[in-house]
Amino acid sequence: MKHLQLHNDIRQIPLLARFIETISREEKLDENLTMTLNLALEEAVANVMLYAYPKGTDGLVDIDAVIGRRALRFIVTDCGKAFDPTSTPEADTLSPAENRQVGGLGIHLVRTIMDEVRYERRDGKNILTMIKNI
């Protein structure tokens, strides 16, 4: 299992990209899979960084990666306010530009890229588990 801890500072997002790239190199994942995993993780983590904690307060986000032979499991944990991203409505990906809403694309990407996305609230923590079959 690999672990990364970040603060709720969006400028730390490049550290997450490096974390995923290291896993990708070690597991010999292809370039496209690396990019999409990076994207799904960034969307989940950025959401926590931007919205989980009250503005101006320091908070942490933990990322665990469990590498299996057939699947990669990523667990994103924070102690911010309860929020279940899996309960949000589907993003609009069909309307013409004039009517297209700009929100909800992040979780849409997570759902599209990952094979399974699970949320639970436990001990005052948001725990988002994302599984990608390989």
Added chain:
Amino acid sequence: MEVKIEKTGEDLTVKFIGRLDTAASQEVAPQMNALKGETSGNIILDFSQMTYISSSGLRIILTIRKDATANGGRVVVRGMNDGIRSVFMMTGFLNLFEIE
């Protein structure tokens, strides 16, 4: 992320160099907002040196697209790599832009 903006006649070319992730998007957004109303011509988004885009970057370019249309201009996306193309596909953005 570096952004280069060039004006040729009425047309505006915006060249993105590097990763347009959430962190970069926050830096770039004010610069892009300042473009609003800058031109009544077409806007070319040059992605040939963009290596990555996240949803925050998509929101920025959708805003550019909406503003340009409101001003009567077109938006063309040029030179995107396969990874970015797949993000456009997953989000239905391929249908929103003229792609070259």
